[in-house]
Structures are given as structure tokens and as C-alpha cells.
Amino acid sequence: MNTTPPAITNGDLLIAEPYMGDTNFERSVVLICEHSQAGTFGLVLNQLTDIHLSDVIEEIHPDLPLFVGGPVQQNTLHFIHRRPDLIDGSICVVDGLYWSGDFEQIKRAVNLGTLTERDVRFFIGYSGWNEGQLDAELTQKAWIISRITADFLFDTPTNEFWRGVLKRMGGEYKSIAHYPVDPRLN
Template sequence: MNALAPGMLLVATAALTDPNFADTVVLLLDVGDDGAVGVVLNRPTGVAVDDVLDGWGSVVAEPVVLFHGGPVGLEGALAVAQVPLTGDAAAGAGLRPISPGLALVDLDQSCEALAGRVTALRIFAGYAGWSAGQLEDEVEQGAWYVVSSRAGDLAREDTSGLARDVLRRQPGELAWVATRPVDPGLN
């Protein structure tokens, strides 16, 4: 199992029955002694980005909708960008690096300031949060698989099969989990 760190993915296991997280893939944005924060990558809403953040729809990846980032802070928005691994794209005003290839975006800046600095962008309403030790306990109890992310995970157009695809690319027996039925009791 991989270590919890910004940029890693959490993939919900069959043991996780909380409807907020069932069959989700969460991108970790911050992990520390005080807890962890992430956003759900595979829960698009029907709300157009421009309906909430005027002008930002022109810079986000398809589909141009807000994503439900998690059950906490639903009145706020977080933006995460994919940035080039080389060069100074993640440096400077408006971007805060998360991990190689990923950065948080300051939504108070103009979206034009991102031109040439990001390769993909997604905006999330709300986030997932864990208190100190909570996520570690959930991983130990088997609620989450912790795996590495890839560049295309953030801005995938069709997110419906993201969890299966992320698991399918894992080494060893973890790849087998990608084919588990929705209700393992029926297997």
C-alpha cells in the first residue's frame, strides 16, 4: 500500500458504504498532522461552471460543470489544475503546487492569468476532509486503496469508469478488484 501524500488517489473499496464516498476516487490535496483534504474526481454535477463562476467555463476541461468535491464546505469552490511537469508553470501568482503536475488554483485571480500555465482545470464544489488520524484509520480498516495518480485522472471527460480504470492499472492482485461486482455478495 502506498503512503498518504498530496497527489495520491484514494479509491473507495466495497467496504466503504458511506453514500458520500461509495465508488469514488479522491485526489488528496493535503495530508498532515492535522488531517487530510481531498476532492472527489468522479462526481460531476449538472451545474455549469459559468452559472457559478462567470468566465471560468472557458478554461475548465470537459464536461464544463462543477464537480461535487465532497460533503464539506459545499458553499465554496476549489480549483485544481494539471500543470506541465517541466518549466515554471506551477510557479507564480495564482497557483500553489500540490505535487508534481498538480496545483491548486486561486479562483480570485482572472482565468486569463492561467493561459499557457495549465493543461487542464477542474472546479469542485466542496471537499472531503478527515481529522487527524481519521484517514489513516479508514485505510487501515480497508475502506480505501491508496494509489498513485496519473496526469489524465484529473480532467477525464467521462468519469463513470474512473475507479475501475485506476484499479485496473495497478500491479498484482489489486488490478483484480477492478472487476468486482457492485454487490460482492452476488458473486
């Protein structure tokens, strides 16, 4: 039995196994923004909140949706986008997808309407793993690893994201996409 976890790189997606059992990550897809020996930082892509960005940042006027990036430090704000031409200091996660950048530029672009929810996603909190923690979860097969494009991320409805990623992977993953949330109700 191979107990070596698969290699993780920035831009990978962690797709929660259907019956993971962790309510923080049930049916979640986590984008890995930074992975090193010291630990891993990611953002849950498909946990929409009932609040909007304008509810937490007074200077922002449009009602952009706000997502839960994970259970860690939910008093912090993070963002990913596909417009590095508008935002200095952006960090490339994968081709066409960027993390972070100059927040003053973000606020200006959002308020002017040059940056919309088609190009940016905001998160409260993040998902984090200490050294070796994610490797242990991967060895236990708690996550499926995949990759996506920025277009898929921004163009796929949040409520279809987990299934959509699995369907795109094909094969056995396509059938996993149809697993019920609670198999006892089947």
C-alpha cells in the same frame, strides 16, 4: 496483525474499497491535496454534477463541468489544474498537477479559452478528515492508496476513473475493478 496505517502524502489517491458503505464516497477516488498531523484535505475526482461552472460563477462563460469535491462545505469552490504558467499562487500537489491559485487569472484564462477542461477541474465542497480520522479509516482498510499522473487524471473519462485507476495498479486491484456495485445482483 499490523494496525499501523500506511503513510499518506500530498498527491496520493484514496480509492474507495468496492463495498465501503459510505454513499458520499461510493466508487470514489480522492486526490489528497494537503496532509498534515492536523488533518487532511482532498477532492473527489470522479463525482460529476448536473451543473456547470457558469451556473455558479456569472463571470465565467464556457460551460465547464463541476464536480463534487466531497461532503464538506459544499458552498465552497476549489480547483486543480496543470497550467501553473497561467495561474500565480498554484500549489504543486504532484509533478504536473496543481491546486488552487489566483482565481481572477483562472476566470480570465477560462473566458479567453486558454484554460479548458483538458487542463482544469472545478469542485464544490471538499473531503476532509480531522487529526487521526483518516488513519483510522486506513487501518480499517476502507481505502486503497495509489498515485497517478496529471495526464491520466485529465485524460480519463469520469465514469471510467475508479476502474481505470485500479486497472493501472494491476494484480489483485485489476480484478477489484470488475466487482459489481451491488453483489446481490450478481
